[in-house]
Amino acid sequence: MLPPVPLDGLLRSLGGFEIDADRLGAANLSGLHLDADLVASFVDDRGRWAQARIGLDAAGRAATLVPLGAGPLRDGGGRPLRRGRAADAEALARLPDGTWLVAFERWHRIRAYGRLDGPGTYVEAPPGLDRAPGNGGLESLAVLADGRLFALTEDLAPDGAPALRQGWIGTPGRWMPVAWRPGSDFAPVDAAGLPDGGALVLERRFSLLGGFAARLVRLAAATLATARPGAVLAGEEVLRLDGAPLPAENWEGVAAVRHGGRTLVSLVADDNESRFQRSLLLLFVLAD
Numbered sequence: 584m585l586p587p588v589p590l591d592g593l594l595r596s597l598g599g600f601e602i603d604a605d606r607l608g609a610a611n612l613s614g615l616h617l618d619a620d621l622v623a624s625f626v627d628d629r630g631r632w633a634q635a636r637i638g639l640d641a642a643g644r645a646a647t648l649v650p651l652g653a654g655p656l657r658d659g660g661g662r663p664l665r666r667g668r669a670a671d672a673e674a675l676a677r678l679p680d681g682t683w684l685v686a687f688e689r690w691h692r693i694r695a696y697g698r699l700d701g702p703g704t705y706v707e708a709p710p711g712l713d714r715a716p717g718n719g720g721l722e723s724l725a726v727l728a729d730g731r732l733f734a735l736t737e738d739l740a741p742d743g744a745p746a747l748r749q750g751w752i753g754t755p756g757r758w759m760p761v762a763w764r765p766g767s768d769f770a771p772v773d774a775a776g777l778p779d780g781g782a783l784v785l786e787r788r789f790s791l792l793g794g795f796a797a798r799l800v801r802l803a804a805a806t807l808a809t810a811r812p813g814a815v816l817a818g819e820e821v822l823r824l825d826g827a828p829l830p831a832e833n834w835e836g837v838a839a840v841r842h843g844g845r846t847l848v849s850l851v852a853d854d855n856e857s858r859f860q861r862s863l864l865l866l867f868v869l870a871d
Contacts, residue, residue, distance in 0.1 A: 585863065587644055588828040593801070593821045594848065596829075598645040599865035604854075608653025609633035612862055613722075614675035614685070614773065615836030615851045622651065623849060623864065624677075624699065625836070626685055630656045630663070630670025632699040637866065643843070645866040654700050656685060661702040674724035674773060675836075676732070686721040686734070693721070693755075707755040715739040715749075722835075723750075725774035725782055727807060730754075733782055735763050735771040752810060761810055764817040766798055775839040777869075778846060780804030784818060785837040785850065796825040797834035799850070822867075824850075832861055839869070846871065 587596040604610035607625070612633075614626040621637040632654060638647035655663035656672060664670040667689075674686035683696040684706065691712045694703035712721060719738020727733055735750040747762040748771055763771055769786035776782050781804040788796045799822035806816060825831045832852035839848045846869040854862040 584645075585865065590822070590828070593870045594799075594867040595870070597639075597643065597847075597866040597868060599863060600645065600648045602648070602851075602862040602864055604862060607633045607635060607650050610856055610862065611853050612851050613673045613835045613853050614724075615838045615849060616675045616677055616683075617838035617840045617847065617849050618677075619840055619842055621840075621842060621847075623648075623838070623851075624675060624683075625851065626656065626672035626675045628671045628673065628688075628853070629666050630672055632656055632672075632675075634699075637849075637864075643845075643868075648864065652700075656694075656696075656699070657702050659702050659704055673720070673722045673835075676724045676726045678726060679730055684724060684726075684732075686724045688715075688720040688722065688737075689717045691715055691720040693724070709734055709751040709758040709760075711749065711760070712736070712739075719770075722772045723774040723784065725776045727752075727776040727782060728778060728780040728804075729808075733774055733776065733807070734758075735774060735784065737770045737772060747815060750816070752807065759810070759812050761813065762815045764815055766800075766820070769798060772797075772835050773837045775837045775848070777801075777804070777839050778841045780808060782807060782818075783821075783837055783839055783848065785834060787834055789833075795831050795833050796823070797831075798823050799837065799848075821869075829865070830861070830863060832863055845869075 585599040634651040640646040693706040722737040723735035800818040802818035836851040854860040
């Protein structure tokens with residue numbers, strides 16, 4: 584258990600958990616979804632999925648994390664994806680009809696799953712995604728309140744704009760190109776739609792001297808609703824994770840959901856199977 588910490592700003596800490604990968608059934612967690620029943624769903628970069636239920640105490644803080652199931656992500660024939668280039672799952676989103684979408688790096692693509700333990704079919708990826716660096720593809724994939732998808736690459740810059748990152752808004756077959764302006768030395772690694780029509784974007788930074796840091800940025804609903812092709816999107820930083828008071832880990836996933844009259848936000852960190860890093864899940868309340 585991780586206790587709540589005092590924070591200034593729009594987010595209030597509800598504590599969290601250090602995740603036991605063996606008990607959960609997945610490691611190297613890189614994508615996160617949270618539903619209204621507080622079931623957290625994860626994908627990892629070894630091609631696995633897992634689910635666990637978050638329990639709250641009487642004060643509404645994180646109290647328990649109970650594993651529910653885990654297994655391999657599968658190809659169209661129902662065969663487990665081969666670990667490596669084919670299995671590097673980086674983002675997880677769920678459509679209003681319940682279909683799961685998983686974005687992959689290295690072999691850049693999106694697969695759709697009726698069930699996480701079932702076969703996955705290809706979804707038409709945004710045009711130009713194949714130009715992304717092997718380890719800099721589609722790390723962010725979110726479903727917005729209006730049903731559109733919001734996708735960002737980690738390390739693909741639009742032509743002539745090296746400080747920006749390529750993104751898209753729309754649906755398969757009707758993708759609109761946009762760009763994202765990250766913080767200095769940061770890169771987007773996940774996104775989540777908000778109930779009000781806005782979105783959260785998680786950004787990560789790493790250096791050999793400074794280690795990991797992350798920040799969470801809120802994107803206004805009006806900005807997404809009025810975006811036009813080629814628009815440069817940016818938002819307001821609402822949280823910094825750099826060791827004081829929140830841990831500076833390899834934060835890779837963000838999710839948001841309306842539960843009990845509150846907007847809850849969750850973050851997950853990938854420990855890279857290193858004894859010097861931790862796999863953590865944090866829970867917050869976002870002020871209305």
